[in-house]
Amino acid sequence: MSFKEQSKVELHLHIEGGAPPDFIRTLAKEKSVDLSGIFTEDGGYAYRDFWHFLEVYEAATSVLTGPEEFRRLTKAVLEACAEKGVVYAETFLSPDFCGGRDVAAWKDYLAAIQDAATEAERDHGITLRGIATCIRHFGPEFARETALCAQETAGGFLTGFGMGGDEKSGSQGDFAYAYDMAREAGLRLTTHAGEWNGPDEIRAALDDLKVERIGHGVRAIEDLALVERLVEDGVTLEVCPGSNVFLGVYPDLSAHPIAKLRERGVNVTVSTDDPPFFRTDMVKEYQDLSRQFGWTPEDFRELNLVAIDAAFCDDATRNRIR
Ligand code: HPA
Ligand code: ZN
Secondary structure, three states, X not given: OOOOOOOEEEXXXXXXXXXXXXXXXXXXXXXXXXXXXXXXXXXXXXXXXXHHHHHHHHHHHOOOOOHHHHHHHHHHHHHHHHHOOEEEEEEEEOOOOOOOOOHHHHHHHHHHHHHHHHHHHHHHOOEEEEEEEEEHHHOHHHHHHHHHHHHHHOEOOEEEEEEEOOXXXXXXHHHHHHHHHHHHOOOEEEEEEOOOOOHHHHHHHHHHHOOOEEEXXXXXXXXXXXXXXHHHHOOEEEEOHHHHHHOOOOOOHHHOOHHHHHHOOOEEEEOOEOOOOOOOOHHHHHHHHHHHHOOOHHHHHXXXXXXXXXXXXXXXXXXXXX
């Protein structure tokens, strides 16, 4: 079986980060917004480092101005995922970018996204669940408003709460109140940690936010006591190897700790993060990992079972995709 045909589960995917450059360029033209500075000559996204990436990301997102744009975006993202064999995906959705954290507006955006997801499930056999996501560098006040949006729409399609953005800004603990709100609403919890900061950041995520999954978390490898804790507590890492190499967290895949973490018994999974920004997709991730670590379709089958177990979905959905 080729990696393309293999059924895949992807747990870490930012919806705006899945926007093909042409999609954003066309919208910018329609709205007469000059975004020429964010594209390379060959049509990709242009940025210098992670922090500049966040700026370019927000500029690209600025042309996604209503539910209809997110409907079209969700359709495009899910078609691209399904084409790579993804049968189940979870996506980060930011009330910040979907109506400016206004609950009524957020409900309209979410309905449009869910509509597109229902259509994609019918047409391409891919299931999507949403993770409402606050943005760390926007601060704890905005995160509380985000958590309120999440509370008001928890259940069904919206199954999780998360945090993205600049890991160097503030601390995980600053967001404990927002996470408590999300937990009380029955949402499952994850946060970006241990990509740009070291092991202490991951400890803070576990201790202060009580998350069950960690976005990235790869720098846990710098502290073997923490690695043991991840194993004992059954914490799942949403690892995005292509993203880490593209952004320079590691110089190349041979230096990436995903295989070491897996050998030590950590629940690792594979995702793309923001595929067109990092010039990747799920088939490329599998091919690169296979080439580097000798992983076979059976290894990826095991990784997918880990992802299914850690998925923020109900058991009926879990059994269907297993
Ligand atoms: N990391 C952190 N925050 C983000 C990302 C990412 O890859 N994409 C969008 N927001
Ligand atoms: Zn991410």
